[in-house]
Amino acid sequence: MEKIEDSILEAKKAFEKIARHPVYPLMHSFAHIDHGMVDRVYTDLRSKFGASNNRLCVVLESSGGDIHAAYLLAQTLRKYATQEFTITIPRWAKSAATVIACGADRIEMSPVAELGPVDPQISDSSRKERFSPLHIKKTLDMIAEQFNAGRKELADGLLNRLQFPLTLGSFQQSLDIGREYLTRLISSRMLAKASDGNKKSEQIARKLVESYADHGFCIDFQEARQLGLNVRALSGKPLEAAWRLHELELERGELEHALHHLRMEDMLRKLPGGTDILEAHPNKTRGRS
Numbered sequence: 001m002e003k004i005e006d007s008i009l010e011a012k013k014a015f016e017k018i019a020r021h022p023v024y025p026l027m028h029s030f031a032h033i034d035h036g037m038v039d040r041v042y043t044d045l046r047s048k049f050g051a052s053n054n055r056l057c058v059v060l061e062s063s064g065g066d067i068h069a070a071y072l073l074a075q076t077l078r079k080y081a082t083q084e085f086t087i088t089i090p091r092w093a094k095s096a097a098t099v100i101a102c103g104a105d106r107i108e109m110s111p112v113a114e115l116g117p118v119d120p121q122i123s124d125s126s127r128k129e130r131f132s133p134l135h136i137k138k139t140l141d142m143i144a145e146q147f148n149a150g151r152k153e154l155a156d157g158l159l160n161r162l163q164f165p166l167t168l169g170s171f172q173q174s175l176d177i178g179r180e181y182l183t184r185l186i187s188s189r190m191l192a193k194a195s196d197g198n199k200k201s202e203q204i205a206r207k208l209v210e211s212y213a214d215h216g217f218c219i220d221f222q223e224a225r226q227l228g229l230n231v232r233a234l235s236g237k238p239l240e241a242a243w244r245l246h247e248l249e250l251e252r253g254e255l256e257h258a259l260h261h262l263r264m265e266d267m268l269r270k271l272p273g274g275t276d277i278l279e280a281h282p283n284k285t286r287g288r289s
Helices: 002-019 035-049 067-078 096-101 133-148 152-160 165-190 197-210 221-227 236-269 274-280
Strands: 023-028 055-062 084-089 106-109 122-124 129-131 231-233
Touching: 002 023, 002 055, 002 236, 023 035, 023 067, 023 236, 035 067, 055 096, 055 236, 067 096, 067 165, 084 096, 096 165, 106 221, 165 197, 197 221, 221 231
Parallel strands: 023 055, 055 084, 084 106, 106 231
Antiparallel strands: 122 129
16 A cells, blocks of 8 residues: 555656646545545645645546535635646546536646536435436426326326425525535636626536536536636646546555455454355455456
């Protein structure tokens, strides 16, 4: 593990020579953005930069997480990039990670980088699934169509199947929260100098929250530029440096995964009958399918 950490540090230093200002890898491909991450990042930034910093390039890679924590992370990172704040995305910054990216002055994307829609995902523990408030809106529209067409029994049947009827309003409000966070971030840095920055920021925020059919929709460089975000295509040495960090982060994630299963196996061997379980299910205990 120490060897891979040294390699990541070397790759970061190489990127800093190209960027000519500090580079901060925020690459948690195998973990959700949460308030614990805010604490860890803040502690790390304070140790590296003190109270503030002028310029910062954050290499971002995450599948997403909590939107409130993402907004706070974006605001925190800005304090350490008072003059220039760049987000570099080698591969993906989806969902809540897109919120962080929208807090930058500029987003740099590799040819395979992708952002993602920011419609909040809601968990239904009873059915073990996740869904978007946008799905609720489509369902209500469908019910209204059936009712207006005179098919009241069908409309009633659909309405009775809705989950959490008393909290539909709070689900819808979560969309408002996403739009508000994005509008505040984009208008105050990325489009702060634009004559119609507030209007454009609101339009971008609405599109990111409401305009995509699926939460996993790929927003690549061209799509991000059409949205109105300030994006730049990575190429040459900056691309090579960012992609090297991506590859090393994947390698670290795989190593951490393997070490976790080794620790689990060791704990299982110490339990009565644990060895028999390992021999009976070798693939499952080692995390292989």
